[in-house]
Amino acid sequence: MEQSAVTQSFGRCSVNPKFLDRFYEIFLASSPAIAPMFRNTDFAKQKVALRSGLTLMMMYNEGNKVGQQGLDRIGQSHNRQHLKIDPSLYTYWIDSLIKTVKECDPKCDAALEAEWRTALKKGAKHIADQF
Ligand code: HEM
DSSP states (O other), rough: OOOOHHHHHHHHHHTTTTOOOOOOOOHHOOOOOGGGGGTTOOOOHHHHHHHHHHHHHHHHHTTTHHHHHHHHHHHHHHHHTOOOOOOGGHHHHHHHHHHHHHHHHHTTHHHHHHHHHHHHHHHHHHHHOOO
8 A cells, every 4th residue: 555645754754863863852842841751761762662653653644453553552651540641742742743854854845744733633632532
């Protein structure tokens, strides 16, 4: 099956060695609530986790069941019993990722940005709905 435009853009971002580091720089600075949550985080591991989380989001966006199951698991780890990530915080995650994509994918225009936003909102909603 052909990949969606967003999945292809994710591929271009992924070959940029600065992609994941830039995301965490932008995300941690996006709200004073966020950096303290990552004060004990091993960012080498966290970057691997983000890459796989984004891969699941791409799959979910394309209607893939395995993608949905992966986001179910992330929804559990982020819920009120575990990481306690308030649903209002997902907007920072989405906006930070969009900024990072615009820096890292030279082909990202307004139309592609809108497609990214739709895909990320859909995946983040699936995760946040399990709070
Ligand atoms: C919808 C977007 C998000 C995705 C795909 C995502 C993905 C992940 C993944 C894969 C992990 C590793 C643990 C696991 O596998 O469950 C993780 C950990 C974590 N996430 Fe998220 N996350 C998202 C949004 C957020 C938001 C909005 C916050 C906070 C504002 C957040 C805070 C954290 C924290 C604090 C950890 C643990 C870090 C540590 O181990 O020190 N996440 N996330």
